[in-house]
Amino acid sequence: MSPLDRRRFITRSLLTLGATGAAGAGAAAGILGAAGCSVASADSAGRIAARGRMLDGVAFDGPHQAGILTPAQPQATFVALDAVAATRDELRSALQALSFKARRLARGGRSLTGAADEPPTDCGTLGAVIAPDALTITIGFGASLFDDRFGLAALRPAVLTAMPAFATDELVAAHTHGDLLLQICAGQRDTVVHALRELMRAVHGSLELRWSIDGFQSAARGPSKHSSSRNLFAFRDGTSNPDASDAALMNRLVWMTAAGEGTPAWAVGATVQVVRVIRMNVEFWDRVGLPEQENMIGRVRESGAPLGGDSEFQDPRLDLDPKGARIPLDAHIRLANPRTDATDDQRILRRGYNYHRGFDAAGTLDQGLIFCAFNRDPARQFARIQKRLDHEPLADYVSPVGGGYFLVAPGTGGIEGYVGGGLFA
Ligand code: HEM
Secondary structure, eight states, X not given: OOHHHHHHHXXXXXXXXXXXXXXXXXXXHHHHHHTTSOOOOOOSHHHHHHHHTOOOOOOSOSSSOSSSSSOOOSXXXXXXXXXXXXXXXXXXXXXXXXXXXXXXXXXXXXXXXXXXXXXXXXXXXXXXXXXXXXOEEEEEEOGGGGSTTTTOGGGOOTTOOOOOOOTTOOOOGGGBOOSXXXXXXXXXXXXXXXXXXXXXXXXXXXXXXXXXXXXXOOOOOOSSTTOOOBOTTSSBOSSSOOOTTOHHHHHHHTOOOSSBTTBOGGGTTOEEEEEEEEXXXXXXXXXXXXXXXXXXXXXXXXXXXXXXXXXXTSOOOGGXXXXXXXXXXXXXHHHHOOOOGGGGGGOOEEOOEEEEEEEOTTSOEEEEEEEEEEESOTTTTHHHHHHHHTTSGGGGGEEEEEEEEEEEOOOOSSTTOOTTGGGGO
């Protein structure tokens, strides 16, 4: 979906579900009813309003996993896990448990309490009836999962390698790579936190934490309902992205569409997720004059328009500016996407989040971008872009400190399946 479609999705959901009173109660009943559970009637205006803020559900099952083309929900957590399962069967059970739990959580409904003398089967932090809230749980596998521990080496798609270190990277080992990555996104933070807790419980003893980071989208503050929200350098982010509703384009840029040439049959329908935790030196940035900031990006900060233009989604027409009179030759958008025939197949689908982790030991704000992008082949796409950006002026203001490459396996195909099932077929 294009950024426009993403925004429409969120706005539409909020509009549908945002009303209070009788209409709000009906809308809330609609979401929960769709979840196939019995609907508790709202017993106070407060409860109706609280439910009314929840977003519609997103299906967990399908040919591709959710959370890739899905419009970016406001809240996210990325969790990298290492497999400590003792055997291949134990790993398979953990993957089955992940999908089973993720499917239930995404559908929502009445939470199960379990047997009277057992701990409740749901921790209960969202109450007895769970709204889907657009929850998506996207499961990826790092190259390290395909080592010799679980007999999976022959099944690693050739495009999946460990993320290399790029020229200006300051990668911290404890925040980089991982056997698995869970991307958990939803409308509300408590939905994400609840899902994380339930998923970790489901895989206890088989998968353990390696690193995690929480992200958020800045609120949509206009001026138009299509305007992109801002990153923490205050520029609109997500303006120029391949159109996710164009299936042929997604097949070209995002999905592995056929077996052969290094793609095993089980991986058809997969994509490679690139996650880069990029710290942004915001105090340093805030001391830079606005024209210099805009030249570094190549866009006007307030409107998001390409320099010299007047609206956000206008084509920057780099072809009409070959000497960089309007948009400098080393501007971020020009290097990231030169818009030439030769670079057309290098494009990626970005789906990033802002992060704020408080302060570091020196009292400096620890803020940045969880850069997240999906592509068929990171060597052909992401890495080529990153190499062009290695020495851009913006590089002085950012430090990539973690992340990794993860193969987002194909979708389950249906409720009988589980993500990664093809590895054990
Ligand atoms: C903290 C680091 C970064 C910041 C602050 C940043 C900021 C931006 C901004 C403000 C835009 C223009 C609006 C838009 O089209 O979304 C943009 C575009 C873009 N960025 Fe970044 N970016 C960062 C890192 C990266 C990285 C690591 C890559 C890939 C290696 C990347 C690839 C792109 C691409 C492909 C575009 C679209 C260019 C176009 O088609 O015009 N960015 N970025």
